Amino acid sequence: xxxxxxxxxxxELSLAADDTGLTRLRFGAVGAEVDHDIAxxxxxxxxxxxxxxxxxxGELTEFTVPLSAPGGSAFEVAVWRRLTAIPYGEMExxxxxxxxxxxxxxxxxxxxxCNRNPVAIIVPCHRVVGAGGKMVGFGGGLPRxxxxxxxxxxxxxxxxxx
Numbered sequence: 001x002x003x004x005x006x007x008x009x010x011x012e013l014s015l016a017a018d019d020t021g022l023t024r025l026r027f028g029a030v031g032a033e034v035d036h037d038i039a040x041x042x043x044x045x046x047x048x049x050x051x052x053x054x055x056x057x058g059e060l061t062e063f064t065v066p067l068s069a070p071g072g073s074a075f076e077v078a079v080w081r082r083l084t085a086i087p088y089g090e091m092e093x094x095x096x097x098x099x100x101x102x103x104x105x106x107x108x109x110x111x112x113x114c115n116r117n118p119v120a121i122i123v124p125c126h127r128v129v130g131a132g133g134k135m136v137g138f139g140g141g142l143p144r145x146x147x148x149x150x151x152x153x154x155x156x157x158x159x160x161x162x
Contacts, residue, residue, distance in 0.1 A: 003030050004045045009056050009151075010144045013121075017044035021068030025119045027140040052121070058155040061088040063122045072116055075101070079113035086127045089156030091149065093131050115139050121148065 001023060003016045016024035021044055041049075047065045054060035071077060078101040085100075086092050092100075094107040094114075103109070114125035120140060126148040130136035138145035 002042050002045060004041050004049065005029055006049050006052060008052065010140070010147050013052065015045055015048050015052075017042050017048065018068050020044075021066035022048050022119055022122065023068050023070065025121055027120070027144065048122075055121070056151070058151065058158070061152075061155065065122065067119060067122065070118060072113070072118075075103070075106070075109060076113040076116055078102075079110055080117055080123050083114070083117070083123050083125055083127065086124060088124075089152040091127050091129045091133065093133075094128055095131060097128055111137050124148075127152075 001016050001018050003014060005012055005014050007013075011027065012029055014024070014026040014028065014030040015022060016026075016030075019042075025048075044066060051060055051063050051065050055063070072080070079097060082097050082100050094110045095104075097110045098104060098106040101110075110128065114128055114137065117123050117125045117139070120126070126138060126140075126145045128137075135142055135146060
């Protein structure tokens with residue numbers, strides 16, 4: 001696995017990839033606890049870096065970088081798949097995601113699955129909010145979640161009005 005770090009408007013992001021796709025996106029620097037090889041950037045990391053730069057510039061609304069995220073439970077994978085179906089600039093509640101994956105009472109479990117999302121931003125867990133649109137829960141912290149949602153809302157409005 002290869003790691004790289006990039007600067008972004010929400011702070012440093014650490015990215016990891018194997019030979020087939022992006023495996024991790026972490027907020028902050030990669031710690032010493034991670035076994036990593038930063039000796040050279042792979043094509044996947046280069047693509048992820050370029051797509052994230054375009055996303056933060058408001059020029060990209062859908063990621064195409066290949067993913068090779070480690071598998072979670074069947075429920076987590078279903079939640080992550082659902083997250084990728086939430087359109088750019090829109091939000092769903094934890095309850096709505098739970099309903100969409102077939103378990104109406106699993107809103108809290110959706111929150112846990114979002115927290116375990118190995119490739120945040122790319123798999124947009126920031127688009128999941130509490131009941132009534134309340135800003136709750138995000139592994140990167142609520143200020144980062146707010147920034148991402150505001151970016152997407154601004155770009156969506158600018159696109160609609162242009």
